[in-house]
Amino acid sequence: MKLNILLPVLAAVGLTSAQRPTSYPPHYFDQPIDHFPHSARYAPHTKDTFKQRFFFDSTYYKPGGPVFLYLSGETSGESRFSNLETGTIADNAYFAQRVSFPGINVDVSAPGTPWILYGGSLAGAQTAFSVKTYPHILYGGIASSATTKALLEYPQWYDPIQRLGPSDCIASINAIVDNFDALVATKNEKAIQEFKAIFGLESLSDIRDFAATIAFPLGGPMNYPTNTWQELNWYPAYTTDDFFNFCSNVTNIFAPESITSVDYALAKYTNGEPWTNLGNYANYFKNVLLPLCDGVEINSSACFSTQNATNWAIPANDGSRSYLYSTCTEQGAYQVAPITGPSLISTVLKVDYTQDWCNWAFPPGKYNKIPHTPDLSRYNVYGGWDVTANRLAHIDGATDVWLDLCYHSHLAPPRYSSDLHPEYLIAGGGHHWDSYGILDINAEPQFIQQAHLWEIRTVQKWLKSFNATGGKF
Structure with a gap:
């Protein structure tokens, strides 16, 4: 009893x-x-x-x-x-x-x-x-x-999705991300803008915000506007179909030509090879994620931009602020791309992207000063x-x-x-x-x-x- x-x-x-x-x-x-x-x-x-x-x-x-x-x-x-x-x-x-x-x-x-x-x-x-x-x-x-366990970088967050997600969906995302990273590596700004425009995000100025935003269906760093692999559950009333709906749309072989033709929009940058399922990916994003902004400026903190330091510093602006504080001070686990191998998110997503949010949200004050990067020893001491x-x-x-x-x-x-x-x-x-x-x-x-x-x-x-x-x- x-x-x-x-x-x-x-x-x-x-x-x-x-x-x-x-x-x-x-x-x-x-x-x-x-x-x-x-x-x-x-x-x-x-x-x-x-x-x-x-x-x-x-x-x-x-x-x-x-x-x-x-x-x-x-x-x-x-x-x-x-x-x-x-x-x-x-x-x-x-x-x-x-x-x-x-x-x-x-x-x-x-x-x-x-x-x-x-x-x-x-x-x-x-x-x-x-x-x-x-x-x-x-x-x-x-x-x-x-x-x-506290780690500064945590690329392993994506490992179960990479390993267990529908293989054709995962392979398509891997290839699209790899092609995008190649454009970034060669500093092909014209091609990058074309790629952003396919998702309706050409006005999003920070390349990291863009990379994180198109990763939302998979789980963008710290932010998941739709449900991801993490929210899957064994019981129908507790689970969500968002992740599998995303993959089903990405791999839709019956999509109309107006969508599938987008796969060739950037082929000139990959020796004529299509970006398989890019059209499906972008179409899903524009139908499911883009409307979340409800007509507000895309390159703003009210939509997909995270680069407004003043907005981060407002204590009442986010219900997950306490979670971010524990992340910034001791726990870390910043979601980043792996150093090698296939990736579901772009390599532009590194520690500095999340660390900026920490610095802006918690500037030094009378009673508080966060470390330059999370003090992992405070957490790992146990x-x-x-x-x-x-x-x-x-x-x-x-x-x-x-x-x-x-x-x-x-x-x-x-x-x-x-x-x-x-x-x-x-x-x-x-x-x-x-x-x-x-x-x-x-x-x-x-x-x-x-x-x-x-x-x-x-x-x-x-x-x-x-x-x-x-x-x-």
């Missing part, structure tokens, strides 16, 4: 559809801003607090039961409610030791009560770092697709690919675009599971796919059912050990 929290949030599982809550009222907890008053890194220091929001559900709670803390990460608590209805750093420790819940008249604070954390993606990394840093307070955690702690479980998806920043990265050593250090790689799984569930459990695909059952068994073993040892960590 458990008390579930999501931090912001707490939730229950196993109810019938009629009993199951679909919304949770917010509660607030006074959280110190400064947990490290003796660290020069956080000077000048303050004793002020902020109102940390959380949600909770005590439907199944019984005295002596564990507390499950679900971290919402870079998104809002409300956006995780669907996961709570169907699903299985210092702030976390302070919260676990001091929080109380309305209607719960017993002490559920850690370490007397076993607190089990769960988080996916950045919240997965937060879960891993918290359990490692506060093992005497937080009893265990499941880190799902936890991006625990162990990077090899972050481990007793009762810290890692679960990843084999087709996740973020996999190579996670425990099961292709760049990490082979992994072996044990009860104290469990690990699970979901074959065919995407980005924290285990965090999603449906009410009809038997209708889940076997590979998702088994992942959920593994997580349940793992936590049950931990709780059995906690009870057997009288709460000894």
Whole structure:
């Protein structure tokens, strides 16, 4: 019997559809801003607090039961409610030791009560770092697709798409990008303008903005106006067809001549060879992406230009600003083209493109100064690919675009599971796919059912050990 929290949030599982809550009222907890008053890194220091929001559900709670803390990460608590209805750093420790819940008249604070954390993606990394840093307070955690490794450049984001996407679609994009890069390498400005005009982007002045914009269907650096490979999911209600619709349009062999003839528009620059499926690619872009600007100037921050430094400096201009800050200061993972081999994005997309946004968004101030490039050591100090702690479980998806920043990265050593250090790689799984569930459990695909059952068994073993040892960590 458990008390579930999501931090912001707490939730229950196993109810019938009629009993199951679909919304949770917010509660607030006074959280110190400064947990490290003796660290020069956080000077000048303050004793002020902020109102940390959380949600909770005590439907199944019984005295002596564990507390499950679900971290919402870079998104809002409300956006995780669907996961709570169907699903299985210092702030976390302070919260676990001091929080109380309305209607719960017993002490559920850690370490007397076993607190089990769960988080996916950045919240997965937060879960891993918290359990490692506060093992005497937080009893265990499941880190799902936890991006625990900081790298400055992250071309591997595109690897699953390159490897597993429809091969004719991927080959066409590779060839078009390669031809474009050849024009850039030879500084053929006339040809580059012709290429931009085919997409309706001739007025977009910065060549990097152009390269990023036409990559939107695949996942342009930091920006995805349409859904990409990352948003694919195992359940129809959670997934999106955008990526496969894009590829189906790019490879349409029945397109009219007015579209297919565009494949030859730049053939004079490639020894008469057509740019296969360029017409389809540009036609998809002009029908799906170009209308997003809704008639505003293309070469502006209201459309596809990212080069307005003043606009970046406005604190209220973007809901993803906090994510960008963590990227700029410690995590990195700038999406860039690979140094060698086929690429889905142009080689003009380098570190400096994203770093400019960082510098413009966070200029030096009284309390803040970001590093010249992300200080990766601040993030990797926890162990990077090899972050481990007793009762810290890692679960990843084999087709996740973020996999190579996670425990099961292709760049990490082979992994072996044990009860104290469990690990699970979901074959065919995407980005924290285990965090999603449906009410009809038997209708889940076997590979998702088994992942959920593994997580349940793992936590049950931990709780059995906690009870057997009288709460000894």
